[in-house]
Amino acid sequence: MQPRVVVVIPTHNAVEWIMSAVDSAVEQTHQNLEVVVSDDGSSDGTTDLLASKITVEHQHTIGDMRRVSGLYKGREISVLYRPNPMGPAYTRNEIIRFAWGHADWFAMLDADDFWKPTRIERMLEVIKGYPRPGVIGAVYTDYDILHTKSGLVVHEFKQPYDYAALLNDNIVHSGCMVTKFAFARCNLYDETLRTCEDYDLWLRIG
Secondary structure: OOOOEEEEEEEOOOOOOHHHHHHHHHOOOOOOEEEEEEEEOOOOOHHHHHHHHOEEEEEEEEOOEEEEEEEEOOEEEEEEEEOOOOOHHHHHHHHHHHHHHHOOEEEEOOOOOOOOOOHHHHHHHHHHOOOOOOOOOEEOOOEEEEOOOOOOEEEEOOOOOOHHHHHHOOOOOOOOEEEHHHHHHHOOOOOOOOOOHHHHHHHHHO
């Protein structure tokens, strides 16, 4: 049985990019995958756009949160929407809590990023080399930076993991894949932080 990967997409007013992010998630070669988008109070129609693309199977409202779930390009997808922005740490945690009971790994994808099709498959190959639980808490990759005005693409080489280096600089990208084991041991994102919430998490996992 393939591990269940939940793609965590927090978004706030990123309607221009959100479908590129979602498309890159559902087009992954890894098959056991679910996409969850949490819309953190967007005012640009992000949730309405997503809902228009989904074959809706369930939708309901709990308190001030609206949830729409269904299929998109044959993949399971849920969209959570709250009218009042709570920040990126809360928004990621909302997805993690929502999917906790049926996830093995959580793959972080910012709304203005997108993946190459084999990304999750290749990350899981790294994990298979360390079969003992708890050896790997998170996996990260190099990435390309797209300058949208010029179209220039610059490859960003990420330093191999070293805890001493991590103490001096955030050598890890925000778009990690994180094990449920690591979250259970180190807790989720710190919701009191409005920036650097990912760096704080990598330090704790490290």
